[in-house]
Amino acid sequence: MKTISREQVKEKINSNDNVVVIETLDPKYYNKFHLPDAINIPLDDRFDEQVKQKVPDRKTPVIVYCMDKECDASPKAAKRLDELGYEHVFDYEEGKVDWKEAGEKIES
Secondary structure: OEEOOHHHHHHHHHOOOOOEEEEOOOHHHHHHOEOOOOEEOOOOOOHHHHHHHHOOOOOOOEEEEOOOOOOOHHHHHHHHHHHOOOOOEEEEOOHHHHHHHOOOOOEO
8 A cells, every 4th residue: 555645646637547446435425526437445344245246356556545644544444445445545644625725626
């Protein structure tokens, strides 16, 4: 697992890497706003099962994020993805608040 900056997230989203972006927060937060094309897989007891269903290829690059740097859901999710054998895991530690405050495109 590596941490990743906002600029690096933008590069990966805009590249043709088929990167999967995962918000690890509860759906109520995801529904307010989220990064473009992000999917919602909350860090709960179904996380492993949902990740395996939605990202079956463990070679797929995966970016996880949560609310902000104080939120520990994305680092925990990144660690879990590493343990599950995902090879290219990135944690956007600054999270969705940083993304929105920078004026980046969001979805809701």
